[in-house]
Amino acid sequence: xxxxxxxxxxxxxxxxxxxxxxxxxxxxxxxxxxxxxxxxxxxxxxxxxxxxxxxxxxxxxxxxxxxxxxxxxxxxxxxxxxxxxxxxxxxxxxxxxxxxxxxxxxxxxxxxxxxxxxxxxxxxxxxxxxxxxxxxxxxxxxxxxxxxxxxxxxxxxxxxxxxxxxxxxxxxxxxxxxxxxxxxxxxxxxxxxxxxxxxxxxxxxxxxxxxxxxxxxxxxxxxxxxxxxxxxxxxxxxxxxxxxxxxxxxxxxxxxxxxxxxxxxxxxxxxxxxxxxxxxxxxxxxxxxxxxxxxxxxxxxxxxxxxxxxxxxxxxxxxxxxxxxxxxxxxxxxxxxxxxxxxxxxxxxxxxxxxxxxxx
Amino acid sequence: xxxxxxxxxxxxxxxxxxxxxxxxxxxxxxxxxxxxxxxxxxxxxxxxxxxxxxxxxxxxxxxxxxxxxxxxxxxxxxxxxxxxxxxxxxxxxxxxxxxxxxxxxxxxxxxxxxxxxxxxxxxxxxxxxxxxxxxxxxxxxxxxxxxxxxxxxxxxxxxxxxxxxxxxxxxxxxxxxxxxxxxxxxxxxxxxxxxxxxxxxxxxxxxxxxxxxxxxxxxxxxxxxxxxxxxxxxxxxxxxxxxxxxxxxxxxxxxxxxxxxxxxxxxxxxxxxxxxxxxxxxxxxxxx
Numbered sequence: 092x093x094x095x096x097x098x099x100x101x102x103x104x105x106x107x108x109x110x111x112x113x114x115x116x117x118x119x120x121x122x123x124x125x126x127x128x129x130x131x132x133x134x135x136x137x138x139x140x141x142x143x144x145x146x147x148x149x150x151x152x153x154x155x156x157x158x159x160x161x162x163x164x165x166x167x168x169x170x171x172x173x174x175x176x177x178x179x180x181x182x183x184x185x186x187x188x189x190x191x192x193x194x195x196x197x198x199x200x201x202x203x204x205x206x207x208x209x210x211x212x213x214x215x216x217x218x219x220x221x222x223x224x225x226x227x228x229x230x231x232x233x234x235x236x237x238x239x240x241x242x243x244x245x246x247x248x249x250x251x252x253x254x255x256x257x258x259x260x261x262x263x264x265x266x267x268x269x270x271x272x273x274x275x276x277x278x279x280x281x282x283x284x285x286x287x288x289x290x291x292x293x294x295x296x297x298x299x300x301x302x303x304x305x306x307x308x309x310x311x312x313x314x315x316x317x318x319x320x321x322x323x324x325x326x327x328x329x330x331x332x333x334x335x336x337x338x339x340x341x342x343x344x345x346x347x348x349x350x351x352x353x354x355x356x357x358x359x360x361x362x363x364x365x366x367x368x369x370x371x372x373x374x375x376x377x378x379x380x381x382x383x384x385x386x387x388x389x390x391x392x393x394x395x396x397x398x399x400x401x402x403x404x405x406x407x408x409x410x411x412x413x414x415x416x417x418x419x420x421x422x423x424x425x426x427x428x429x430x431x432x433x434x435x436x437x438x439x440x441x442x443x444x445x446x447x448x449x450x451x
Numbered sequence: 452x453x454x455x456x457x458x459x460x461x462x463x464x465x466x467x468x469x470x471x472x473x474x475x476x477x478x479x480x481x482x483x484x485x486x487x488x489x490x491x492x493x494x495x496x497x498x499x500x501x502x503x504x505x506x507x508x509x510x511x512x513x514x515x516x517x518x519x520x521x522x523x524x525x526x527x528x529x530x531x532x533x534x535x536x537x538x539x540x541x542x543x544x545x546x547x548x549x550x551x552x553x554x555x556x557x558x559x560x561x562x563x564x565x566x567x568x569x570x571x572x573x574x575x576x577x578x579x580x581x582x583x584x585x586x587x588x589x590x591x592x593x594x595x596x597x598x599x600x601x602x603x604x605x606x607x608x609x610x611x612x613x614x615x616x617x618x619x620x621x622x623x624x625x626x627x628x629x630x631x632x633x634x635x636x637x638x639x640x641x642x643x644x645x646x647x648x649x650x651x652x653x654x655x656x657x658x659x660x661x662x663x664x665x666x667x668x669x670x671x672x673x674x675x676x677x678x679x680x681x682x683x684x685x686x687x688x689x690x691x692x693x694x695x696x697x698x699x700x701x702x703x704x705x706x707x708x709x710x711x712x713x714x715x716x717x718x719x720x721x722x723x724x725x726x727x728x729x730x731x732x733x734x735x736x737x738x739x
Contacts, residue, residue, distance in 0.1 A: 148634055168637040181635035185653045195639035248639065
């Protein structure tokens with residue numbers, strides 16, 4: 092266990108049960124001070140439960156959540172040095188924008204002078220580029236603006252940790268991308284620890300320093316985004332984070348892999364798997380070659396569909412004996428003139444080290 | 452073609468609205484106009500109405516000052532007493548009660564309505580009458596307690612009879628209160644008491660206003676409870692009206708009192724709505 096003071100959030104053997112239903116179990120997680128941590132997983136995986144246990148809206152059935160080294164068992168939400176941006180913002184409809192933002196400041200004891208409160212609220216509103224909107228009613232604001240009000244309302248209190256529950260889910264794609272950058276900038280400026288809950292892997296990968304992938308109430312992998320993407324710890328992670336091709340195979344010997352169609356590869360990364368296995372291969376790790384024959388480290392197939400994405404092209408390739416493969420080709424490496432037509436016979440070349448082998 | 456469809460649509464609308472409009476016209480607007488006319492007329496020697504134009508009836512209003520005073524004091528006090536009792540009940544039902552039993556508990560609030568208010572108020576006559584609580588008190592040596600026919604008895608009857616009408620609108624507004632707002636308030640450091648006064652209460656004010664307006668307006672026309680529990684000593688405008696119309700057959704004076712009462716109700720409603728608007732800050736204020 093690392094020294095508690097360097098971690099803003101720490102879960103130790105935390106479980107949460109509702110009656111007979113176990114929401115999360117065996118949660119051990121450390122979020123270093125000033126880090127941006129994303130809890131990523133499909134709906135129902137327990138990520139929101141974890142966030143709510145930090146916020147104090149749920150108490151763990153087992154184990155302890157620490158905030159800045161302090162155990163939080165039995166500490167009410169209003170006593171915790173954290174603030175949350177709620178999924179649907181939960182802004183107070185009976186208060187105007189500035190009153191919403193200053194709500195937390197008005198709760199502080201000893202009391203803060205009202206001139207100081209409005210100065211800080213103004214500052215927070217300017218930070219989210221909503222200066223001059225203070226007197227607006229909440230229902231007069233657009234979704235994106237409400238999102239910023241919720242953000243300002245949380246950061247104005249200078250919390251040790253900012254919790255974000257699917258903060259961008261309700262925004263359209265363009266606005267979402269803009270807010271991703273804004274959130275990242277804000278986090279660096281404030282130096283506050285951020286814990287973000289999302290089911291959107293792109294959001295998790297693009298914004299955070301660390302991603303914690305969860306599934307069925309458990310943590311399956313924690314690491315920097317690149318590590319999660321490049322070295323998924325399980326088939327679930329490989330599948331959930333990014334696109335992946337799944338191939339049935341058998342591990343034969345210490346480092347020899349036989350795919351379902353008989354193709355044999357020498358790969359060092361069999362992860363101690365023996366016998367039946369599933370292999371994951373990223374679509375962008377595959378390179379299409381025009382001289383269709385299968386070579387030592389290539390497969391042969393026929394292009395069935397081409398999906399033109401602008402910056403890249405996705406091909407669906409039917410590989411003999413292995414089913415459909417998804418292949419992503421970068422426009423720059425491929426060249427405009429070299430778009431492969433559906434029906435063409437192609438070879439699929441890849442570095443055997445790009446194959447991730449998991450027990451079937 | 453569009454013109455024809457429009458005409459058809461207008462006809463359908465007219466057909467749908469007509470019964471209600473006719474009903475209101477015949478039983479509300481026309482009687483009210485008649486009352487206005489009566490109020491400026493004279494009592495015929497044999498009783499009833501006789502055409503005239505005089506303000507004499509309105510000048511005569513002070514003779515019924517006691518009825519106005521009782522009504523205008525006891526109705527708001529009664530509504531306020533209802534509110535003070537109803538709010539915690541509604542809060543418990545909407546927020547604290549186990550959702551599994553909530554429906555049963557809410558229907559228990561409504562059950563008394565299945566029995567006539569007359570019967571229930573009669574029951575109170577016995578409870579408060581000389582063979583009721585005063586009799587029990589005399590057993591332990593407290594003699595000569597009078598409960599029936601006092602303002603207190605009328606107030607008790609009012610609170611008892613109108614409580615459900617106050618509980619329901621408050622319950623509805625608390626029930627649809629977004630729980631996440633309460634979490635957000637706690638998250639921002641508000642203690643439970645601050646959350647109540649900062650979020651729960653302001654957001655339930657439309658319900659409170661509805662309940663207060665509803666109960667107050669109905670109380671202004673109350674006749675039964677003061678008649679039975681006030682026994683002619685604590686009488687409301689409603690009792691004065693019955694008296695004037697049915698006993699002394701002074702229709703013009705009765706009309707003047709009724710018109711004045713309607714004017715008071717309208718003013719109260721307008722003020723209540725204004726307050727509800729300002730506090731809730733939304734246009735979704737349902738009043739009556």
